[in-house]
Amino acid sequence: MQIAKVRGTVVSTQKEPSLRGVKLLLLQLVDEEGNFLQKYEVAADSVGAGVDEWVLVTRGSAARQILGNEQRPLDAAVVAIIDTIHLEDRLIYSKKDQYR
Amino acid sequence: MQIAKVRGTVVSTQKEPSLRGVKLLLLQLVDEEGNFLQKYEVAADSVGAGVDEWVLVTRGSAARQILGNEQRPLDAAVVAIIDTIHLEDRLIYSKKDQYR
Amino acid sequence: MQIAKVRGTVVSTQKEPSLRGVKLLLLQLVDEEGNFLQKYEVAADSVGAGVDEWVLVTRGSAARQILGNEQRPLDAAVVAIIDTIHLEDRLIYSKKDQYR
Amino acid sequence: MQIAKVRGTVVSTQKEPSLRGVKLLLLQLVDEEGNFLQKYEVAADSVGAGVDEWVLVTRGSAARQILGNEQRPLDAAVVAIIDTIHLEDRLIYSKKDQYR
Amino acid sequence: MQIAKVRGTVVSTQKEPSLRGVKLLLLQLVDEEGNFLQKYEVAADSVGAGVDEWVLVTRGSAARQILGNEQRPLDAAVVAIIDTIHLEDRLIYSKKDQYR
Secondary structure, three states: OEEEEEEEEEEOOEEOHHHOOOEEEEEEEEOOOOOEEEEEEEEEEOOOOOOOOEEEEEEHHHHHOOOOOOOOOOOEEEEEEOOEEEEOOEEEEEHHHHHO | OEEEEEEEEEEOOOEOHHHOOOEEEEEEEEOOOOOEEEEEEEEEEOOOOOOOOEEEEEEHHHHHOOOOOOOOOOOEEEEEEOOEEEEOOEEEEEHHHHHO | OEEEEEEEEEEOOOEOHHHOOOEEEEEEEEOOOOOEEEEEEEEEEOOOOOOOOEEEEEEHHHHHOOOOOOOOOOOEEEEEEOOEEEEOOEEEEEHHHHHO | OEEEEEEEEEEOOOEOHHHOOOEEEEEEEEOOOOOEEEEEEEEEEOOOOOOOOEEEEEEHHHHHOOOOOOOOOOOEEEEEEOOEEEEOOEEEEEHHHHHO | OEEEEEEEEEEOOOEOHHHOOOEEEEEEEEOOOOOEEEEEEEEEEOOOOOOOOEEEEEEHHHHHOOOOOOOOOOOEEEEEEOOEEEEOOEEEEEHHHHHO
């Protein structure tokens, strides 16, 4: 999985019928030091992630291993809202600090 | 999924029999700020996307999670025509504005 | 799918038994403007593509959605010989012109 | 598979229910000479790898070919703790030397 | 598939039980002109490839389309030892010449 920050949303009315009701988030990928990468992913959300939260995004067929997504044409999904990232002794990210 | 703009079409007569009747669009990938990337994808269309529209493209086995595509040798498909893209407070793209 | 030009062939006698009889083409990937990329793919051919023809290559599990390939360890296959590529109003490639 | 060094951990409480109890490691990818790459992966661990150990990471649907992971939305997993890496005649890495 | 040269081996004792007995080769990827790329893959071998031989490596779920690998967490496998590579009229590689 990759670390990403929720940056925005993508809205569509004319789409595959199976995608109705799926919330599509625009995620900016983040490197292991917490820096933003010039890469993004539009991913389905099922954990209730909001803008500015850091999340884990899974890609490929893994995105369909989520209740309700089994038959949707999804290649990316948010699977977790991150609480903390530790890199050796350092705390790279903490959700609590982010929002204090 | 990635954001892409429909740029053109690819036509073939000598092909896998299962691809007969499949419309193949030439998509240029777009970054999260709306800039064009030096990347493209040839993808099957089932949502009726036309040249200049911005779409979502799904890749890998997800392309076969669409009615009729289940057994086609496709690794990319257009799954939605985009109405709007929001990046935090900014409206990065709006289909309405695009065509006014 | 990606656009590619057939550049050559790869021959092997000592290989997975299921690959016997599979023709392996060396494909050079082409960008959306028709320029050659520094990327290639060795792909199974089932549409009878020959050197210099432009083709569509599918990758990943899609390569096994072809009659006979279902249980072969293939991650790339030629699925179409391209007749024409249109990028907006321009004809980027035409098989007819290529061979006149 | 790719070679990676365990650098840290990612912790999340709000996540896909199927990910409960899964240990998520932050891995830094390593090249074939043993140099660190500017690439990382967050992967599920089932072999008991700890910080500083060198491991093999498998990606894509392979991550779900592990007992207990079959239905988890994982696209990366640690599958082995590396003892030695040989590049021709040279010993590039040895777990024993690493820890002496 | 990609062309690669066998450069070495990776050994592990603490690993997924299903990987016991699997020989893991360190492969350096080669471009279509025969030049070495700064990319590698650790892949399972089932064709008996040895150091210095040029091989074809398949990636993704294709690696599990090999007898015995069906349920192993592998995302790369050697599927053929290459005899010759032809690029248009030129012989880029010949196993015979390599070893004369």
